[in-house]
Each structure stands twice: as structure tokens, then as C-alpha cells.
Amino acid sequence: VRGRWAVVGADPDAAGLALRIVGVDVVEFADLAGARAAFAAGEQPPDYVLVSVAGAPAAGALDGPDGADPAGRPRGGASPADVTTLLAEETLAGATVVAVTQRAVAVTPNAVVGPEAAENLDPAAGPEAAADLGLEDARDLDLDPGLDLAAAQAWEQLRAALLDEPKRLVLVDVDGSEAAFQTLPTALALARDEGETQLAVRDSTVLLPRLARPASDGPARLGPSDPDGLGPAGEGTWTRRLAEAAEDERAKLLRALVVTDTAAVLGHDDAEAIDDDAEFADLGVDSLAAVQLRNRLGAATGLQLAPTVTFDHPTPASLAAFVGEELIRAADARSRRPDIADGGSRHGPITALFRALGAADRYDEAGGVIGLASVLRETFDAAAVAENTPQAARLGGGATLPRIVCFPALSAISGPHEYARFGNLLRGERDVLVPRSPGYAEDDRLPDSAETYVHLLAETVVPWVGSDPFVLVGRSMGGTIAYAVAHRLEQLGLQPAGLALVDSYPLEAATLEGLREWWLAAMLRGMLDRIEQYQMVWSDSSLTTMGGYIRLFDGWRPPPLRSPVLLLRATEPIPGTIIDPTGARDWRAFWPGASDVVDVPGDHFTILEDHCATTVAAISTWIDGLAWSGHDTDRENQ
Template identity: 35%
Template sequence: FHDGVRALEAAGVTRFVELGPDAVLTGLARESVQAPDTAFVPLGRRLGSESVTLLTGLAQLYVDGLAPDWQAVFPGAGRAELPTYAFQHQRYWLAADVPLVVGALDTPDQQAGAGEVAPLRARLAGVGESEQQELLVELVRSQSAAILGHSSVEAIEPEVGFLEAGMDSVSGTELRIALSAATGLALSAGVVFYHRTPADLAAHLRTELAHGGSGLAGAGADGAVDGGAEDAAEDLESISGLLRRAAADGRMTKGMALLDAVAEILPDFSSAAELERLAEPVRLAQGEQGPKLICFPSPMALGGAHQYARFASHFRGRREVVVPPVPGFGPGEALPCSVDAVLDVFLEGLPAMAAGEPFVLVGYSSGGQFAHATAEVLEKAGTPAAGVVLLDTYLPGGEGQDELWPQMFRGMLDRESSFGRFSAARLAAMSRYSDLIVDCLPGALSAPVLFVRPAQSFTDAPGTEDWRASWSGEHLLREVPGTHFTILEESAPVVAEAVDDWLSTLGTLES
């Protein structure tokens, strides 16, 4: 895909329009193109009105200089000269065969984002700190509302987390790009997930703007971010750049050795008691129906609560879905020394998440190993989980799967654009957990286990014919459409339905 996009760029293509159910390929294409003035426009999104998304995309193309065939968009409509002065009162109504007003398209909230942020810095300079915060909160809320398909900014609460509001890695990347364009700041990859609410993110934006360029990368007088060869060279010399170079050259062993060395330099911990504070879990859905779902993300560079955003949307209003933080992946967090250290953190936070009610532990990819290990400890302590759900969890050392792991790692790097560039700390944490999962093999467990795996492989590379994950302990197997990387993305609704159906049988299983 990268090579194809680069070939199109070399042929002079300056606009990329995505026809699909969401903006996934737009993010990948944006990461592949070097020219800063290239336009990327998705004409479909999984959230919001289809017609609004289509017409908004056409408007973006028009602003970029491409004039659509408006007769095809609005059959029967004609051109009309608009009044030059405000006192030239005259009614203008286009005769058309189709409605010209499309719901939320012409509401004030839908238009508020782009038009008002151009003089943003000048407006911020003329007011006090509290007013600056209010302006930036409204900017974040309006951009979030537009991306999530809401007709009103009121749908985005300042103190409600982005993930709780339905933001995932794709829409989070879109919000980061929109805010970068609006502020001129070169925002970090995970900024939307590190600053979890619009109010928190607005405060971060105000701090970056107040520092007068600490958050800028080659910003010009107009505040636009100007990348270039120097930025590209710096990226190639970063930890992330060196790792991608090692993967491209077939030297993954050396790349992982680099990450191991970085992990050894960073601070670590042996128990939850050594940490000053535990990061807060993220609640993605609420509801009265039990049991609760406590979902462990993948302990890899792509991991985080955002992985469960689409999965959780199936349960909103019915069942609580909460995601504990994986220690070591947050900014400035220490890395665990052992599997016991990781489990200690999970077990420390679990009582508050469960709140005395029945719960099921869910784990995606290697997160399934830690979900299962946590369930084992709880069972021995006499406080068992109602069940465990494993979402395509591969155990290390699987027979005939030696080539699968490098391909999986390359697949993760290929999806880096959907999250943003991986920080050195996040890559080091991934390296540490890659070592720990070898010592986190499953033991005996009485709780029922659902094992969900995809029907398609994510790679067709030689040596990966035996690509299906398997589980040795007693379990119920369900296969769903998709690949390892898409079961919590495009296939998330089907996965959620499979889990929901299984949850309804738990009482039967126990009896």
C-alpha cells in the first residue's frame, strides 16, 4: 500500500479520496506521502450522517481547488448571482429536484470549527487564561463533534473522556491532525489519549501555545507546521525510525535488542506498592446488566483503551465495559520487572473496577495471557471471575509459527499511522512485555473460557501457513470475520455480538 501511494505521488497525484466505511486508509496514505500540501479526504465514516460526510468531503475538495460537478450532486439546480451588499435584499431559492438541506450540514455547530480558528492565536493573545481555556475547550469540542458525526457541540462534554465519547485510534488521529492544523502545533502521536478529556487536552494546548514554539516543528509566521528533510532525517535517527529500518532490512533481532537496551535504562518496579499512584481505568460503557467486562488491552505499542472503543459501543447503555491501564505505557511510567509485578498492579485496581459485582475478564492478543493469569490468582484467592474471554491470543513458542511473530510485528509497524509515531518509552515497554509473556503461560482455571479468533490471516508470507491461534485449556471456540488486527476494528461489532451471546449462557454453564 505504501509503495502504491508513493508511486501515485511520484506521478503527480495531490489529492487522495477514500471510498469506504471509515477513514482508515486515509491515515495510512497520509503517513506514506511526503508532500505537505497533499489533500486527503474520506467520503465515508462509520459515525454520523452519510450524506453529511459525503457533502463535507466534497466541500473539502472544493476548497482544495477541485470543482465537483454540482449538477450531478444537485440535479436541476442552477447558478444565481449573490447580492454584493447587505442592503440588496432579495430571496434566493434554487429550484432543484432533490432537497438542498441535509440535516445537520447547515447547523451553526457544524460550521463552527474551521471558520473561527484561523485567527486563533490572535484571539488567544487578547484574553486572559480562563478565557483562553474556554476558547480551546470549544475548539476541541467542536472538532470532536464533527469527527464523531454529532450535529451539535453539546454532545461532547468537557469532562467526559474521548474514549467514553466513542473516539478510537482512527478518529483520535483525525482529531490530532485537525487540532494541529488549527493551532500550528506539532502534536505528539498519543496526545488525544494521554489527555483524556476535552478540558485536559485544551489545557495542554494552552500550555504548548504559551511556550511560544516548544510544541512547534518549523512553524512559520502563519503558525503552519512545516516538515521537511530535516524532520525526516531526525525521524530516521529516532528509536522508532531505527526500529522501522531494522524491520525493513530483515534485522528485527537487532531492532529488538535496541529496545531491550532502552528498557534497561528506564526506571522499573517490582510491586504496586513501589508506584506513587496507579493510573485510572477508562470506562467505555455503562449499564445495569451483568456481568461487567474488564478488558485487558494488548501490551504492545498499539495497545491501550482505544482498542476496545468500537467493541464497547455494542454494550453502551446495557453493560459496563472498563479498561485497566497497562503499567509502563503511560508518559513517565516505570516498567514492570516481572509478571508478578504486572499482576500485582492489575489485582490492586480490580476491586474498584468490579465494585463487588460479577465480572468477566477480556484480553486481546497478549493481553489475554494477563487476563487469564489474573483470573487464576483471583480463583485461588476465592474471588473468581465469572469467565474469561480471549481475543486471538497467541501463546509464545507455538509450533510452526516462528515466522508469524516477525510478520505480526511488521503488521503493527504498518498500522503505526493509525496511532501516530510510537514514542521511545512506548516501544521500550513493548520490548519488556515481549520478554514477560514468555513467562506468563496459562495454568489451571475452572472459570469458563471463550476463545475468539479471526477467520482470515493478516499475512500470506512464506512460513505462516499455520497462522491460527489455539488454546490448550478447556474453552469454547468462536471464529469471526477479519484478521488479528481487525477483530477489534472493522469486525468489532461481530466480536461483541459473539461475546454477548456467550455471556447469556454463563448461568447455564455454571449449572
Template identity: 35%
Template sequence: TSLAWGLWATAGGMAGELGEAEIARLERMGTAALPTELGLELFDRARLVDAAVQVPVLLDLGALRSQARAGLLPPLFRGLVRTQAPQAGSSVGGSLAQRLAGVPDGEREQMVVEVVVAQVAAVLGHASASAVDPERAFRELGIDSLGAVELRNRLTQATGLRLPTTLVFDHPTPAAIARLLLDEVGGDEQAVPAAAESTRDSGTLGALLRHAHTAGAMAEAVPLLTGAARFRPTFASAAELAGDAYVVQLASGSERTKVVCVPSFVVGSSPHQFMRFADAFAGERDVFACTLPGFRDAEPAPATWDAAIEVLAESIVRAVGDGPFVLVGYSTGGVLAHSLAARFEAAGARPAGVVMIDTPMPETEAETNSVFTSVMTQILGREPQAGAISDTDWLAMGAYMRLLAAHTPDPVTVRSLMIRADVSLDGNTWPAWDVADTDVKVAADHFALIEAQAAETAEVTRQWLRHTDPEHTQ
């Protein structure tokens, strides 16, 4: 008998690693902490039930109903609570535009600020929106990586607008997001039907991939994704993107050598994945994170690997200036970071080093299918918590997968570190990429390296930096 336990009230184990904000988030999601006596009683009951898998979790039905009303209830829980069905023709997404229609111009921005602040307060667990200063940065307010995703999902439901996964990073205060929303809605009633189709069932490609996931046929779906990506609009050079910025700052510090993080091109990966990693360097070093071109709505995907590298390189230079920097790439982002290091070397702007976090480099079609089948299975299993994945993002991922398959890495001379996961993902082994000067294993799986155990990954990086940073090697 397998028991999929919920949170226990007793401190220790996995629960002992959770902070107050994380526990509060679980409670808002409807998962309460099991008192020890109740947990033991459920264990005894489970032994008497003839079922292979049971889920002893203490659920707060009131919290689940609140999530359902907000449109945020995971599909797994939808049969547990009843909510009033929306009336025909009603539009949660149009509500913001409808409310703005009768508001004088001088009061419109303040009303949108109140909408945003209310959602920020809900994410942070505040009883009142008055606890949120709209001009303070989200990091100062206490929004972490999961909070950034939750806020984006809540605002998507509240406004009906398709908002980017990098929303909190591109617009780092509630007031900045309010200005964005005001620009998007603009008071034009035509904006109501134009609201994004943000339900998790929207998108033909996404629906097919979810079906493949349910049927256990992800291996067959990988070629579907890469094949469909051939028809995605593309750009061939950075000049075609009008100089957009693709780097945001996550932490600041006094050390001279900066850290520039490059995310994976797997859907759901973005600067928010590096927030826990960046927290470990707060007050010590400037930490930046890239957004990959092609993952913004209506933005074309790169036509070539070099086109993507060109865009990222130009944006990194604008962000870090002339000072030394180290590139840190997570998962397939490590291949991008390695290519960026090669490009900077060729241009005479040699970086101080490159770190790759559990980066695979599949060399055959079979290896490529194996890697992405494993990752996509995990991503689709997490989708209810991470938010719906649009076809736009799936196609961008497919475009990068095609480019990776045709990519031959150039050698680099800068010092390099590979941080490897010592726990397999679904029993699968990554194709080893033996390209780094130094290899370090961390007792975590592929996702935990940048999530639950990001602090350990950051510490390994910090120790390696001490031998790389010009300030410490002179």
C-alpha cells in the same frame, strides 16, 4: 495484474459494511467514491498497462491539501500535492501557547475549548463547530475508535503537545481535554520549545524499526527492540505509581456481570481498540477497558510481570467494585487477562470467567520472533493511519516482550473461552495456546477480530457469557 481498488460508490462488498461516519472519514482523508462507470473504465485501462500493481483510486486533491496543511497527510500521498513550506523557526506546536500569551485569564479556558471543539467538528465532519457541545461525552457525539485516534493526532498537530493515545478515554469530553491542554500549556512561554516532537520521523529507535520494515528485515529488529528495553526505567510495585487509574468505562448496562477488557502490549493497542466490541454491549452490560502501565509518557515500565498484574488488578477492583466481572484479553492481552484471573483467584475474588481473543503464547525464541515480526510488520504498515509511534511506546512494548518470554502462566479454574482467527496473518500461524475450556473460530484475521468484525467477536462472547453469568446459570 493486481488492482488495489479504492472505494466504489456502488453499495455492496466491503463498502457495504461501511457506515456514514466511516465513508465521511474516507472522504476527509481524500478518498472519494468511484462511480461505477469510472471504475469499469479504469479496469479496462489497467488491462492495457504493463504494470504488476496499479492503484485505481479517486483522490480529492483539495482534501489531501487540507490534510497536508494540518500535518496529517500520509507519506504515501506527499508527492501528489504541494503545500507551502513552513518558515524557519515557525512552530505549529507553539501556536496554542503563543495565542494564550495575550489572552486574559478569564478567557483562556474558553479559547482552548474553541480550539478543541473545532478539531472535534472536523473529525465528525460537521460544517460548523457550533454542532459540538463541549460538555457531551465523545461517545455521545459520535467519536468512534478511529475518530479517537484522528482527534488525538489533530490536537497533537494543533498544540505541539505530546498527547497520550488514551486521550479521549482519560478525558471523555471536549471541555475535559481543553482543561488538560490549558494545564499543559499554562501560558508559560517556555512550553513552546518543550512541545513534543510529534513527527513520524522523530525517535531513533522508531526510525531504525521503520528502516527494518522497509528492508524486509523485521525478524532481525525484534532482538534490537527487546535489548533496548532493558535500559527503560522500571517500577517494581503499584505503590511506585501513586495509585493512578488504568481503567476507563466504554459502555453501560443493567446486567450484573461486568466486562473488563485488557489490550495487547503491542504499540498502538489501547482502550480505543475495544470501542466497537463495547458498542455491542451498550445498554446491556458495563464494559471497561484497561490501559497498560508503562505506555504513558515518562511513566516507567513494569520491572516484572507480577508488577504489571498488580497495578491492573488494583485499578480493576476500584472500577468494578464487588460485583462479578469477566476478563477479556485481546492478543497478548489475553495472557495478561489469564494472569489477572489467576491473581484474583488466589486472593479469593474469583472472576466469572476469562475470554482470550486470538492470544498467542510463544514458548521458544523462534516462535516469539515469528509472532512479533508478523505483528510489527502489520503495525508499521498501518502507521500513517494510526499516527506516529514514539520511542517511548516501542520501548514499553519491548519491556513487555521481555517479561512475556520469561513468564510461566499459572493455572486457573474459572471458565475460559478462546476466540481464534480463522484467517492467517501474512500466512503465519500463531503458536496455539490450548488453555481454554472452549474454543471458537471466527472467519477473520487477527486484527479484524477486534476491528471490522468486532461485532461478531462480541456476539461469540455474549453467547458464552449466557452460560457463565450467574444471573443466567442459577
């Protein structure tokens, strides 16, 4: 791999010089701003962009030549967010971004990550220390106190970024030697031939990923970010090893992967803490942990897994079986279409255009694009509701009434995972149901009208609640949906005990004076921030689903409702909120006809994330005060 290389940012490891020594055409830029200016002025775009990634998480270091950041990262050192910026740069659309970390990953199966390794796990410590690690002899332990934990975290985030850009991003971990940088062109050629996107170079030796997990009969010692071990080039990728393994061995490998990664995201020191037949909710996997687990599994296997995967497959054992099925499916797809990467990137022209419009702060146009594109989606009518209804997710679990039905926000990254923490907090107390909306999968059809959609959701709710009292909850635009479903149920003679709207604004908010200047842009920017922060999966399908539902409810206004309505308002503005200094216009959520209004800590997003406990407490207190409360409120007493 020769071609033309650009080295962007400070170059403390002399990568540019090392590449020139082996005959590579190199151009260097102090920062991304300089690279942008040069390419805009006609500089020939490179084939490869090399950027050194430091361990500090702060973003923006590539955008200017100012000094070190507060975390002490050298001038020009990049973060994973900076790498995402490079990938989105239009002038570099044809280039492969090579993100280089230094000593971020272990390169042997028994390596222990962390500076505490040398202190606590001396090879001379004896058989007890070895037994703690599932090793026959402590001398089998590869102590590597030089591993950089901050860089390991950056590597983990970069692996998740591969889900979005599997064909344009390559991760390389080096040992800092000049020989390692001189080996880069050869290493990339090897990786390309092997179909790899992550590798390590130690001196002049190229190492490619392989499964390096603890034996099933011994505990696993996990570092904070648990980077996979790496083995010599040619030993094969995850997909290849699993495909070549016998069926029973493949199942064991996958269970070890899921259990180990589950332990890691939950902060356990060893995988023995995880029962692979226990439900993720019982293990303590909330919405954030579910996303982190999804990211780790996706990065390890190359599969693009949905954020709801732990709801669809609620135990480590069932998730491992699903991942195995998906790997077989992906291998079959590649055999028929070799150009498709594992899992396939579902980003297409709509996602690219939406991202570009967002980067230019043109959110009105971005919303218009996804609404217009949604018209091209296949649809179904009321007669076809049954075969187009996704299975709802059941959370919580308890005998206290009323039951709770929750509706997600209907953004491009929405789904039952939004209520994972909500359900965990009510576990053992109340049953919680989260209906799913069709459209997020590529082969889904969208409802042909708001009436069809509301009918689908009502048909999901009615058999689940039966004759039990129930409350509907909706967050953001999910509040509009919850209200519409409540009205439909009232028409059917099934009145909800109440309706709680979690920081919901009426749909016309984006057009109202005092809100239209900031509301839509702030909401979409918040969504994009979460996509980057949590490495959420989004696609043309999820964007047009979001646009489609907004289009279906265009002009909808809340009809009169007999059920009491609670509006929960966030007390903190999200970035981009314009606050009227005179106080004449209130930036906070509002809803016409709300019978009760309660302010809760957090902003529009964090009231169901960091501050979910106070939100649940507010809803529970309100439910306890409803008129029916106190009359046979436990099913076991009925």
C-alpha cells in the same frame, strides 16, 4: 532559503523551472528509485526535497516510472504515504521535505470547501443562505469551487505526519501558478522565521496559518476534511494567538476548535450538533474517530497528543481545557529550551532503528532491540505499585452483570482506545473497565517483574468489581496478561466468571514450527501499518515498554485455571501469514486449555475494529451461557 533542491517525481507544475528562474540550484529525479541510486552513487544530498502531492491515496508512485495509477493521478504524483517514505530515506536524513499540494486549503475564514459551494451557496441567494452559515450577508461568503477535495484529504493526512517529523516536513499549498513556485524559497524563509510548518502561496503572496473558525454565536459549515483557513504571514501561529488571547477568549477558541473537529470526524454538517459537555462515547466517538480527532488537534496545535486523550478527557470541554494547559506547558518548555518544538517529537534512536529494521524485514532483530533497550528503563517493585498505577478507563455503562475487564495488546500503540468501539457497543448494557499499563509516558517507570505487573493489575480490578461477577477479556498479548491476572485473582479467592481471549497466541508462538517463519514479522508489520494508516503516536518510550513486557513474560506458560476460557479466532489471515496448503498446520490463533473456541469475522486487528460488533456478540452469547447465568444477573435486582 536557497541551498540545493531536489524535485522528485513528475513535475506538471514546472516547479524545477520556476525554482531555476529565481536562481535556485535544482536537480530533478523521475522517481524515488532514481534519487536513491544517485545518492548511493555519491550524488550530493539536497537541502530540500520538493514533492508534489496529488489527491489520490494510493502509495508507491514515487518508486517507479510506470504510468498513472487507477485513481488517475499523474505519473509520479505522490501520496502522503510516499512523503513518509521520503522522510524515512536514510540518504535524505539531513534534508527538509517540502510537500506541495494544489488548492487543498481555503485561504479565508469564510471559504466553503467543495464543488457544491457554487451550486448551493450563491452569494446572490439572499439572507436565508447567509443565516445558514452564520453570516450577516451571503456576499461575505468566499466561494471557491476550485478547491480539490481529494487534495484536501491529502493535506489533512500530511498535517498529521507533522506529529512525527515537525522539524523535517513543511507543507505548502499552491494555486498552481508559476509565481507561486518562484516564491517558494522566500515562503520557506518566512515560515522558518515564524516557526511555521504549513503555509499557502497564492500567486506571489505567502499565507501562514491562523485560527479561522466560525463565531461562537453562529453554526459552522464543514467541508469533508475541514482544512483550516490561512491568513497573511505574520499573524501568528495557533500557539501564539492563544498565548496572546485573554483567558476567557482563549478558552472559547479552544472549545471552538475541539467542537468543530469533533463534528468533522463524526461527519456532522455543523458544529451545533456537538454538546461540548457530552461524553465523547455518547457523541459516537469510537476508536477510529478518537484517533482522527487526536490527529486533527495535534496538527492544529503542534502538540503530540496520546491516542487515549479522549479517554483521559472524555468531553469536548474537558479536552479543550487540557489542550490549553498543554499549550502553556509547551510554551514554557520552549522558553527554557528554545530548541524544543511544540509538544516535542519523542522519536529517538530506538524508534529510528526499529523503523529501519522493519523496512528491511528484520523483525527478529527489531524485537530484540526494544527488549534489550527496555533494560535501561527505570523500574518499580511491588511496594511502589500504588504510586505507579495509571488510572483505568471506564467504558460502556449498564446494570447487566457480569462486569467486563479488558486488557489491551501491549504493543507500542496500545491503550484503552483499542476497546473504544467495544465499550460503545455495550453502552447502556454492561460496565467495562480497561486497566492501563505503566510505561507509555516518558516519565513512567516499568514494573521490575511479571509478578509486580500482575499484582498492579489485580489491585486495579479487585476494588472495581467488588462482589459483582466479572469476566476478563484480553486481545493478542493482552490475552496472556488477562490469563495471568485471572490466575492471580483465583489465588486471592476471587474467581472470574470467565476469560475471553481475542485472537491470542501463547507467547512461544514465535518459536514454534509453522509459526516462527511468519508470525512475529506479520504482527509487527501490522502494527507499523496501523501507525501509518491512523497516524498513531509512538516513541522510544512506547517501544521499550512493549519490549519490556515481552521480556518480563519470557518463558511464561499458562498455569491451570478454574475459570472457563473462550478463545475467539480470526477467520482471515493478516498480510504475511504463511498458510500450509496441506492443512497440517493451522495458522489460526490457539490457546492450550481453552474450553470453548469460536471463529469470528475479520483478521487479528479488524476483529476489534471493523468487525467489533460480531466479536462483542460472540462474547455476549458466551457469557449468557456461563454456569452462573440467570441468577441475579442485574445489580438492580440484587
